[in-house]
Amino acid sequence: MGNQIAFVSTDKEQLTYLSQQSYFEMMAHDKLFDLSKILEVPTEQNEVMFVRNQSVAKAFVGEKQRRLKRAKKRAEARGEVYNPEYKFEAKDIGYFHSIPVSSKANGQSFLLHIQKLKISML
Template sequence: MTKRYYFCIRYIPTDADFELLAGRCISQMHMFMVNNQQALHKIAVSFPNWNESTVGQSIAFVCEHKETLIGLSFQPYFSLMVNEGLFEISSVAEVPDTVSEVRFIRNQTIGKNFLGSKRRRIERSMVRAEQLGTERLLPVTREDRVINSFHSIPISSSSSGQSYILFVQKELADERSNSNFNSYGLATNQERRGTVPDLAI
């Protein structure tokens, strides 16, 4: 298969909010891809220090095109954070063939289990029932979902100005899959099933 490349960003302050910093880094990558359409869905995110309690103190970006990653690594936000002594950025390197494969999956169904989301869905269904002239019955909710470990990464949209949460889970993969990711560099439950190297450091 095609060679892949990566670079890592390590957050220097050990007491930083790693999820918040990951969200800011992902936002930068998202904007970079939107402004460089040939990169869209081609750059992926990996979390080398992911564990049960945190996304870890570093984030990695993976792509089959070395030049694309070099361009991403020189984004003004990353340079500013390096100059402020908050980030350490590695050079772009080739992914070793010996690493195992994982998926970092954006699982939007997790958000549906939170009370705010449930309330909004109930309100929407009641409004629909009223518009259709049917009886306003409360929808039946299923509470039997089992959710494996996940982390919440806050994201701000530069286009809409809205903030939201990426619910991300790590999944082991048997083999490498094609580079197919959403615009946040993540796999999804169904359509986008790309894998990334498990760059445990």
């Protein structure tokens, strides 16, 4: 995961034209990245999509504690008594991957939760 980017198009000529742009050729020549062959997507395969699912984090105890602590701080700032009403709701999350990343803006590390979804053809 990561360190890759894919360009997809129904027009192979557009992809060929894109891959021959001077920027891409220069970067490939300087070995800053590689350009792969242009491949056709098999038509007999089911389509899938990878999405970021931020709600996955809510299932972990540490995230729940962080959210409760934040809610308490906000309630106290409003002058209210903090009295959380927590109701457990079972939720099927499914399989996911967690990728450790760090923010370039503030340097904080966090997990990026990615799930693969099957796309039903209409």
